[in-house]
Amino acid sequence: VLSAEVLEALAVRPGQTIVDATVGAGGHAALVLDQLGPTGRLIGLDQDPEMLALARSRLSPFAGNVTLVLSNFDRLREVLSELAIDQADAVLADLGFASDQLETAERGFSFQQSGPLDMRLNPTEGEPAGALLRRLSERDLADLFWQLGEERFSRRIARKIVALRRHGSLETTEQLASLVRSCVPRPRGRRPTIDPATRVFQALRIAVNDELGALDRLLAALPACVRPDGRAAIISFHSLEDRRVKEAFRGKTTWQALTKKPLVAHEEEVRANPRARSAKLRAARRLPA
Numbered sequence: 356v357l358s359a360e361v362l363e364a365l366a367v368r369p370g371q372t373i374v375d376a377t378v379g380a381g382g383h384a385a386l387v388l389d390q391l392g393p394t395g396r397l398i399g400l401d402q403d404p405e406m407l408a409l410a411r412s413r414l415s416p417f418a419g420n421v422t423l424v425l426s427n428f429d430r431l432r433e434v435l436s437e438l439a440i441d442q443a444d445a446v447l448a449d450l451g452f453a454s455d456q457l458e459t460a461e462r463g464f465s466f467q468q469s470g471p472l473d474m475r476l477n478p479t480e481g482e483p484a485g486a487l488l489r490r491l492s493e494r495d496l497a498d499l500f501w502q503l504g505e506e507r508f509s510r511r512i513a514r515k516i517v518a519l520r521r522h523g524s525l526e527t528t529e530q531l532a533s534l535v536r537s538c539v540p541r542p543r544g545r546r547p548t549i550d551p552a553t554r555v556f557q558a559l560r561i562a563v564n565d566e567l568g569a570l571d572r573l574l575a576a577l578p579a580c581v582r583p584d585g586r587a588a589i590i591s592f593h594s595l596e597d598r599r600v601k602e603a604f605r606g607k608t609t610w611q612a613l614t615k616k617p618l619v620a621h622e623e624e625v626r627a628n629p630r631a632r633s634a635k636l637r638a639a640r641r642l643p644a
């Protein structure tokens with residue numbers, strides 16, 4: 356998403372070292388590598404080994420200029436130091452999940468296909484969504500849906516989940532989606548614009564992957580990872596993330612914000628890729644100390 360805007364924000368020049376902290380299927384990375392030329396270097400991180408495999412094959416034409424690392428981006432500083440890189444010229448992060456992950460039912464991200472309640476971006480670490488739904492109290496579930504999903508019917512949904520736990524089990528994304536839909540009244544007279552399960556799925560995914568914690572740790576590490584006059588660009592998909600990025604790039608000592616308001620996708624891009632509708636890009640220039 357926002358490819359042209361990302362390239363402009365990163366201000367890539369031949370020979371530079373650029374970090375893509377969320378390399379995914381390698382879409383942005385390939386565009387960056389085109390501009391880096393034969394002496395440039397791209398470091399790509401992802402916490403999902405399946406996405407790294409996709410990136411490896413997509414970026415194979417640039418193999419000599421790419422280093423892919425299986426890691427959470429909250430370890431960016433350590434990753435750079437293990438690669439003996441002092442600082443990068445620019446860092447990009449395109450948060451959240453990739454369409455390949457969403458479309459693989461077994462990963463449990465989709466409420467449109469039935470799969471296990473997993474939702475882990477790193478499938479070998481942490482607690483799957485199903486375990487979280489079994490473990491949390493009714494009150495904690497309600498708070499989670501409200502705080503991370505802004506779900507107005509959070510209490511009703513939490514109550515129903517706890518009731519179901521008593522005499523049955525909640526195993527699939529399909530079961531959870533229909534439970535949520537049964538708790539959320541249809542808006543009168545209008546067709547709902549988004550599936551009522553969207554907010555609860557978002558909240559669970561954020562919690563399962565500690566997405567806000569990882570973003571906070573990345574934002575704290577970034578100043579040390581980007582050289583003076585270098586760039587940082589972050590694409591977020593909901594207000595809880597965007598608020599943090601905005602806050603981090605504010606002030607006049609560490610970063611100079613290059614985007615007063617976040618850049619959003621043009622109508623054409625949204626038509627071609629509905630997920631681009633909620634994408635917000637913020638960029639900043641690292642100020643010399």
Ligand SMILES: C[S@@+](CC[C@H](N)C(=O)[O-])C[C@H]1O[C@@H](n2cnc3c(N)ncnc32)[C@H](O)[C@@H]1O
Nearest residue numbers: 377379380381382383401402406427428449453
């Ligand atoms: C929106 S996709 C990136 C798509 C990529 N920019 C492209 O053009 O193909 C987000 C990717 O970031 C990864 N990811 C999300 N949070 C992460 C984290 N904390 N650390 C490392 N990777 C993460 C996901 O596994 C996913 O592959």
